[in-house]
Amino acid sequence: MMKSLLILALFASSTAFAQVEQELDSFGGNEALYMKAKALNPEVESDVVQNRFSQRTNRFELAPEFSGVFGGDAYNRTTNAGINVHYHINPSWSVGVKYNYAFNNLTPEGQSMVDKASKAAAENPKDPNYLFPQVIYPKSETLALVNWYPVVGKLSFGKLGVAHFDTYLLAGYGNIELSNNTTSEATLGVGMGFWINKNLTTRLEYRAQQYKAEYYDKTQDMLTGVGSVQMGWML
Template structure:
């Protein structure tokens, strides 16, 4: 009789432990359920496997982008609007393309230099002592990209819910159209980029990315070739098809 009671108690404990383990979700779980499972069998180390919130195998992600450029020509500042398309091979790798259109304006220093040059040209049109500064700026760029997503996590926004995210690294190469205020109105240059970011998955389709990239390209001035190294900080909002 004692053997039967002991068997029933052991069977009940194992069944309860298995049920609690099934109730644990795969992305953090309920802490109370986790503690119950641990208490039922303290000798077993329980681990939670963090599955990704959105299945990103063989799916296409399209997004709009706004970005700011840091560095480049000292007399110019650039902001971009753009479009991104990514094909997700699996949750860890994707390939894609990025197009940005540059919105440029002179810095306060550049504006002052142009004003002084214009005033000097009025005073001494034959032989001005102050020349207009040459400004070279990015008009547009088209890049091919490869992205790697090594780490997944989640953030709680209280009553608003939980946002799942991936950290990722990106690398790419493409072409940039450069504009100028000189007679050489525009030219093309090869551009390489390397960066990192966070991709937030806010639902089954809505995506948001916060990204920072370094870009390298060459700009041809009158008397020299300047190697430009700029930083690009961007916010992207998109949709997974």
């Protein structure tokens, strides 16, 4: 008799543990618990956060990107348009590649120096007293990436719905094509992705990148920041 009661108690305990574990894994998406809570206090407005609806194991994601660059050559300002391709190994890890094409404009200071040099060249073409500044600007970059997604969660916006989100860390290495040569580049960054539906996501990302720029009289280490917005589509 005692043995039968012990077996029954162990079975009940394992069943209860499995139910609790399922509730934790589903981020609190149990409809029955919601109805019980609603019945106990109907005046309190409650929302149910549903189970995660996007599976990210052995899947590809395409993510066009627009970004702005902070730092770099003092006389140049850069924005990028590009695309990311991510292969999601599982919900926690992905690998991929990033390609960006750069659009460059002179800063007000750089434009002023170019105007002075143009005027000096027009006044004395053989021996101008003011020279054009050397401006090193990026043309494109190609990077291999590793992303780690340590935190996943959901945000309830009441009647507007529920937003699924991830936070992630990234590391990358590749090449950057500059105006006068091509050199290696390394990058580290952080980001947050919001899932709009099963396939569509929006990423907000910031990364630091490092490379060397070769000027006429020096080699300069460039440490720049890149802030980007991406729209991803899960295949």
